[in-house]
Amino acid sequence: MKFNAFVAVFNQNYWTLIVWTLIFITFTTINSTQAKQHFSKRPEGTYTVLKDQTLVLPCEVRDLEGSCLWLHKSQGIGVINGSYEYNRNPDNGDCSLRIVKVDYKEDNGKWECQVLSINKIEKTLTSAANVVVLVAPSSPVINNLENNRLDVNADRQTQVECISERGNPSARLEWYINGDNVTQNSRTTVDSAASGTPKVTSVLNYNFRRSLRNSTITCLSIHETVSQNMSAPINVKYIPQVSVQQKKYTVNEGSSLQVRCDVDANPPTNVKWRSLGDQNLPFRDDHRTNSLIIERVTKRMNTAVFGCSAQNEFGTSTEENIVLDVLFEPTLVRATEGQVTAELNNTVDLFCEYEGNPKPKIYWYQINPLTDQVKNRPINGENANNLVIHNATYNDEGHYYCEAINYNDITHKEMVARSGRITVDITGRPEIVRRSNPTYGYRSTDTDIEQVFCSDPAPSEVVWLFGSLTFPVNLDNQRPADNGQDPKNPRFKVRKLAPMERIEWGKNTCYRSVFTVMNTDVNDEREYTLRVTNSRGTSESVIQLKVTSPVSAAIMITIGLIVLIMLLALTLVTLLVIKRRKLAKEKTDDESKAEARAPIKSDTDRPEKEPEKAKGGENHELVYANLEFGKSDNKQKTPPKVADKPKAQQRQYKAQTTNSPAAAAAANSGTEYAQITFANKADL
Template identity: 35%
Template sequence: MHSISNIDDPVDYRKNLIKFIVDKMYSTKCILYKIWPKIVMSNLKWIRPPSSSSIYSSLLMLLFFLLSLSSNIVESTPMFRKVPSPIYYKQQGSDLELNCITERIDNVSCFWLRSGKVVPPQSGKYDYSPFSSSGDCSMTISRLQYPDDNSQWKCQVYPDKSGQELPTTDVIVMVRPHQPNITFDNFTDSPIADQVTSISCQSTNGNPLPRLEWYLDDMNITQYAKEIVKDRTIKSTLRYVFTKKDKGSQLQCLSFHPTGQQVSSKVMNVQYKPYVTVKEKTYTAYEGKDLEIECHVEANPEANIYWKPRSEKINETKYKVMSNKLLLRNIDYTFDGEEFQCSAQNAIGPSKTESVKLNVLYPPRLVNIDFPRKNITVGDDMQFECTFVGNPPPKIRWCFTDAIRNNLYYPKASDDNPGVLIIKNVTYLNEGSYYCQGINYNWILNKENMVPSSQFAVNIVGRPLFIKDKRTVIGYRGLDTKIEQSFCSDPSPNQVYWIYGSNRIPVDLEVGKEDSIRPHNQLDHFHIRTGRLIKIDSLSPNPTCFRVALMVANTGTEDIRDYSLVVHNKYGKSVGIVTLQVNSPLSIAAVIAFSLILLVIILAITIGIILLRRKPSQSSSGSSTISSTSSTNKQRIDDHHPVEVVDNKYEVQVPNNDSYGDGNNSLKKHGSKKTNGH
């Protein structure tokens, strides 16, 4: 027996311990002597030099173990009641129990080999009992990890002289592969029809590697693919001849793996020689309408179809090409008469060019507008300009909404240039909103098109102005007479007063809503009173036009004069004059007399009408003499219209008939002379 005590060097200790164990096994004819050195040598890290105090106890335990093995060799014939499955597929991070239970229920030594190497028990990772009295050598692997636990495992039991093959199992730690990726080997995803196209699908990082299959729509075409496996990468290369009918088909690469199925897909855009046609040569539309023109193309890819205008003035922002369609949105006048060309080209070759022409009817379109500044001074000129184009050519109409009454007016511009409106010597009456309208007629829609411009508000500022410079008011003696003046002022007036003779009556600047006239405090003894300012542009939020009244009580001839209203603001002052004329009112007697005279006239007219309707009486003696004198020359024209000759002149008498209204009237030719009695 070799002594292993008093060895200080750890390496020498390990070597001597191994030699001691081998000699012991050989001397006891232990069947483990053939494999035990291998176990020990492959696991030298197990053996640590014991301290001087425990070296004998360690050796004693080892000897006991070896002796127990040797003493039970003859009667050891273990059979396995339960063994692990040949293969396990487990998700990374999960736990796995490997069963290994023998028929022998006592004195069993257990070992687990991983790829031929002993894996010692490790709490929380590899849990099994190296000495089992029940024959259970099962091991639990916690938190499976790739690649450490992805291996072949074998359960080793001692003693065993049965010759039974030891149970082994393959543990596959499953790792989900990356998403498969489809790539075209020719750097384009558009295969050419009737030519071989090479396409690859690659999947990496999977354990085990997935199975890749190819599908074109629902048809499995994996038979046209070859696989290459390297490390943890699998690559399937498909070599396939696509046809024209495969355009738009979906090519899929399916990855089948125990952790789940993944798919990568591509829509096939098979190319072939283009042929283009258009449905019509001319398209008619009107402005504002969307127009879609289709270029029929027998080709692929669609991205190789081109629409372009023949004219350079239409840029790409005014139209859009989608697939084989030309999309014109909100067509305007610039498209009228333009031509667009459709063509296509691909790797096979170019197509012929097809052209379409546009005939666009469009309503008025404002292309230019020029308004003056917002604030215009009284007395200045202002000019507005606007230009419309259209098909047919539009008429231009100017519109003005005044700020005082909010009425709509149509100022007339020059016939030579209707797009220019000039207003000279502006006043407050020109304040308001201005805009122009373009008007034409769309014969396709059978309706009139009217397009207004934006409105522009003009504000008139300056000295006050009266709406009427001079007015005349008629008053009657003894009655009250109301004198009014209207004016506009922007900014608002800071002083307003009436002047007549040597008198001056100030006007209250507080704006009122009614014409109630109140006497001025200092002029209560006068018979002339004034009211406050009354705004007349009631629709305006900031009134600039006002009305002022002056009441003359018991009007007399002494009140005949000019009454001047003076208005001040920061730009200056203006004076408005009203002339008062006083007439005497008619007395009651005069009114009665006038009425009687009028009644007499009416009665006389009535009597005259009645007399005229009566039958004429016998002619007077003078008339008889003339009739007898002229009777010798009388000739009868007919039974109803006798003709008399008077001084060689003919006279036609109208017969007495009430239906004519006046039997004494006669129609005379060549101006017959009057006779006595006529």
């Protein structure tokens, strides 16, 4: 029994013992863990501080058992009053370091807080932080300056250097030209100097264009403490570049000309003008205005080319050229002169050449020596300088001249020049130049058959022929005064050969020959031949005579009267139509005016009841008035005052109100009834 009771008590206490043992072990483990020293606040990261300021680096240890030690750049730092202050064995575990008057050389860099262990099992606690002592850099300096100005050559890669020193951390350098950031064209290097502060060098590699002359280049230093910059003007040097306002100058002959050549150069310089063709052309070079001056432009200067250029220490500019367009009237250069004699049916070649600007158009003219009329001779082909007459005839004889015309775009006038006269003389066998074929004659009248011919040399024989009959023409008045009639054939008469008068022509080469058929009859209808002979040959010409009956005078008078009557009738009808249209228009206008004056009759125009005559001895008259009311402008107008007029005692008027436009129009025009009382009838 006792044993069983013991076993039961043991079993119960066994489990209780196990629970308490576990609780003890857990508590012991927790206590031993909590008792191990560790950081509650440690130095880490980066601490930035200005020079000569005080910096506190935190280092707090919980359950501190060992001692604290601070290291700078792996060297132990003891407690130094006024410089480094901390507690190596603090009761509260605060080992924070207080650095007084931070200095870049002494204090910049890595700082480490260590907590030593008290046994071999635990490791030494350590935690490090980086201290950056801010030191403002010196102002940036741009090298390569001369007289505080950056001299560079245009269109060449140029290196410009900017340096920033004694800054911690190192400054960031940026480049600007006229406010535009060009840092992407630079390369920056950082070197540690003997003093320990970095030296920052930035080199800008840039192609300076001539347009950047007098621009500003800036080197900007950016630092946590301060931003500084240095600027300098840019003096871009380049070879001259010249320009003129226009390439072509159009001027009149005899005028003056001044052309300015603009030059862009650094260093500055003047331009020089020269003639690229004729070196003897008169001009002068005005260095004060860089201008070409020509006192008097001549036609010799047309198409002349002048060039301007400039030179400085960097080189010579590209030459800029101008060309002159001198306008002048046509001038005869050379032409056919005097007299040209050609055989009949041969070729005549006349020539004239003109110069002018614009290039003149050339026209040829012929003066007919018989009529003195001027005839334009068209030119076939592009070469108007030559007038070529193929198969020349006596009609081509005469005086010729060529005329040149051009147009001045400045004065807006035509300029004309004319050559001297060229005489063309045709020689050869005779030739008929004018005839009327057929020739018409009337019965019972004399008919002249006429032909004109030219012959040079003069004709030796002139004969009219028909059938077997021959009628020689008197050439030198050797025949007797028979008036040209043939005794054997008295109905036919040959007139004496009549030379054609030729104006300003030294000899007679053309003649008129007339053959007359007297008392013409239908039997005279036939061909009549004129034959002319000279020392060069013979020519013949045939004319057909046609005979008709003349119209009698009575018939001509009758036809004239009929035409006159028809004209009078046509004139009368025209006047009647015009008058009828005028009357119809006047009638239409009168009807329109009557309709405009007529009142618009409507039920709304009359009152429902005419006013009654007043009782008593008063005089009443009923007055009807056709009134037209215009549109009201809603303004009260004062009626004009009328002296000694009776006043209306009663006025009745009624109008219906309507929204209809037609009714509204009718309401503005209608008859109004009014009853007016007068003292006596004399007032009426």
